[in-house]
Amino acid sequence: MDVAGASTIACPDGTELPIEWVYPEAPQYEWVLEREHWPGPLTPMERWVWLNGAPGGDRTWQEAGLEPPPVFYRFQLLGPFLYANATEPPPERIAAMAPGYMAAGEEYGGAWGMWSQNCEPRIAAACDRLGAMDAGADLREAAELLFYGFHQTFTCLGLLFLPGLRLNALLNEAHVADPELTSHELTQGGENATQRIDGEVWELAEMARREPAVRAIIERGVEGALPALRAEPRAATFVAAFDDLMRRHGRRSQGWSLSLATWAERPESALALVRAQISRDRVSPEELRARSARRRRDAMERALAAIAVEKHDELRAILAQLEGYVPVREDRAYWQLVITGSMRGLLLRAGAALVSAGRIDRADDILFLTPDEIGRDGAADLRALVAAERAAWQRWHAFEPPAVIGTPGKVAEEAAVKRASLAGSAASRGVVTAPVRILHAPDEGERLQRGDILVCVMTTPAWTPLFAIAGGIITETGGALSHPAITAREYGIPAVVALSGATTRLRDGDIVTIDGATGAVTVH
Numbered sequence: 100m101d102v103a104g105a106s107t108i109a110c111p112d113g114t115e116l117p118i119e120w121v122y123p124e125a126p127q128y129e130w131v132l133e134r135e136h137w138p139g140p141l142t143p144m145e146r147w148v149w150l151n152g153a154p155g156g157d158r159t160w161q162e163a164g165l166e167p168p169p170v171f172y173r174f175q176l177l178g179p180f181l182y183a184n185a186t187e188p189p190p191e192r193i194a195a196m197a198p199g200y201m202a203a204g205e206e207y208g209g210a211w212g213m214w215s216q217n218c219e220p221r222i223a224a225a226c227d228r229l230g231a232m233d234a235g236a237d238l239r240e241a242a243e244l245l246f247y248g249f250h251q252t253f254t255c256l257g258l259l260f261l262p263g264l265r266l267n268a269l270l271n272e273a274h275v276a277d278p279e280l281t282s283h284e285l286t287q288g289g290e291n292a293t294q295r296i297d298g299e300v301w302e303l304a305e306m307a308r309r310e311p312a313v314r315a316i317i318e319r320g321v322e323g324a325l326p327a328l329r330a331e332p333r334a335a336t337f338v339a340a341f342d343d344l345m346r347r348h349g350r351r352s353q354g355w356s357l358s359l360a361t362w363a364e365r366p367e368s369a370l371a372l373v374r375a376q377i378s379r380d381r382v383s384p385e386e387l388r389a390r391s392a393r394r395r396r397d398a399m400e401r402a403l404a405a406i407a408v409e410k411h412d413e414l415r416a417i418l419a420q421l422e423g424y425v426p427v428r429e430d431r432a433y434w435q436l437v438i439t440g441s442m443r444g445l446l447l448r449a450g451a452a453l454v455s456a457g458r459i460d461r462a463d464d465i466l467f468l469t470p471d472e473i474g475r476d477g478a479a480d481l482r483a484l485v486a487a488e489r490a491a492w493q494r495w496h497a498f499e500p501p502a503v504i505g506t507p508g509k510v511a512e513e514a515a516v517k518r519a520s521l522a523g524s525a526a527s528r529g530v531v532t533a534p535v536r537i538l539h540a541p542d543e544g545e546r547l548q549r550g551d552i553l554v555c556v557m558t559t560p561a562w563t564p565l566f567a568i569a570g571g572i573i574t575e576t577g578g579a580l581s582h583p584a585i586t587a588r589e590y591g592i593p594a595v596v597a598l599s600g601a602t603t604r605l606r607d608g609d610i611v612t613i614d615g616a617t618g619a620v621t622v623h
Contacts, residue, residue: 108177111499116178118504129508130175130182132500135576136355138556140179140495142466143488144446145357148242149176155243159250163217165199168260171253179492180500185510200257204420210258211423214430218255222248222434229441230350234452238470241445248438252431259427262420269414273405277616279579280528284398286424287391287588292433293560294589298384299344300369300564304376306337313337317374321367321542344369351433352440353541353561358466361440364447368542372564375544381567382590390591425585432560432582459485467492521620523573523598526584528616531571531593532623535609537602541565552611554601558583566590571613573620575601587615595620 107115120126141149153173160167168188175182188196207213225248232241266285270278307313312333316324328334328341349363362369382390406414450465453473458481459465465473467488468481503510536551538544541562547553550570555562557576566572566586570593574583577596587594593615598604605611610623 118177121173128186130505131185133181133183137181144466147469152242152246155247156250163254166196204258210255213255214427218251222251226441234448245442266417275405284394286421287395289426291426291429293429303373321370350440352436354559357443371542379568380549391589523595523618525618526596527587527594529593530614532612533570537607
């Protein structure tokens with residue numbers, strides 16, 4: 100088959116999926132299944148949003164005066180599955196892009212300055228606008244606004260890229276042991292949005308520990324716990340603090356997919372994280388901050404010992420440019436989930452209007468329709484179409500799409516090597532031997548015992564309170580800059596990411612040893 104002219108692509112089982120390449124030269128690139136943020140198939144409405152929201156993202160880059168790297172410019176759809184461009188830009192392309200990012204760095208004083216002064220206010224405003232739209236809003240306008248806000252979280256990353264390359268070159272030149280991990284440890288630390296929410300969950304768990312009536316209600320199970328807590332006079336302080344958490348962060352989704360509920364929709368999800376911490380021996384926020392500081396200090400000592408004295412000032416200058424590295428990345432993740440939740444909220448308001456009109460049964464049925472289908476006949480009953488699309492979406496969850504499409508390259512080669520052995524990518528140094536606990540959602544955190552190795556497809560900020568309980572992390576997707584990798588380094592626990600099929604190749608309760616500096620996993 101001529102890839103450049105392909106209208107379908109064959110899957111491992113022979114199924115042909117339709118594809119329309121997102122730009123003419125797209126088949127020349129290596130596109131990787133984007134399971135790190137969108138592990139499952141998109142619903143019809145999500146797919147429509149991806150196809151129609153791109154102009155909003157383009158506006159973000161135009162306003163910033165920057166050229167987007169290929170990985171952020173466009174994502175590729177194959178049927179209901181999303182793919183990201185994994186081909187590294189050639190040196191001449193990087194050289195052409197660099198002046199714009201260097202100018203932005205000078206204007207804002209680095210990545211943190213650009214994020215806090217320019218990007219974060221814009222995505223916050225986009226979230227507020229989505230939150231204010233009524234059920235009859237133009238969904239195309241909303242999709243563009245979603246992408247406009249989402250791409251605000253990408254533009255400032257280029258300001259980290261160039262000094263990051265310089266840091267890696269300096270460490271490699273000095274033959275520093277584990278240069279990639281060391282470079283990440285040198286940029287650890289700094290308060291961020293995810294950390295602040297984790298601290299609030301910790302405080303809620305401490306409140307519940309101190310009040311037996313609260314603890315007893317929560318430990319019976321989170322379903323139905325909130326009404327019981329509201330009826331219990333001794334729970335008033337806890338309920339007020341929990342409601343305050345929901346008021347400030349309830350619109351945050353539990354993941355990047357529009358099919359996932361927010362805390363506001365399902366506060367039991369947040370309460371489940373509190374429950375997981377109540378009866379567990381877990382690490383305090385103060386100790387976590389101390390662990391992160393020790394890792395950064397140890398990495399600095401190793402780097403200074405290996406690097407020639409005359410280059411110490413260069414090292415410190417590069418690290419100054421990278422200051423705020425973790426807060427930028429984690430605050431970005433927080434707002435990505437908030438704007439996802441804000442878009443979902445608008446869709447649910449539109450869905451509720453369709454329920455009132457008798458056209459669908461549930462507000463979230465709108466995710467299995469497109470605006471064209473909704474508007475084709477303003478009075479048509481859409482229940483049969485929703486049922487068919489929902490059933491198809493459920494079937495797609497069990498389907499295996501191609502891991503790579505387009506022109507296979509470096510990622511495909513590395514994946515083949517890893518699949519041949521039980522190994523992933525090094526993400527956070529340390530060695531631990533413990534039982535495996537396979538979780539599919541943060542709500543299942545009560546199954547995690549202190550010191551267990553948490554195994555999942557991928558974590559989002561909604562999972563982070565469980566890192567204070569886990570002894571190590573294994574994920575099926577991600578890289579050294581993914582959420583579980585960054586968070587594991589901050590929490591000072593070993594992590595291995597990109598272990599293909601981890602949730603099926605490992606069994607719940609298996610005793611395994613993971614080495615976060617090599618990516619090796621050994622089953623005993």
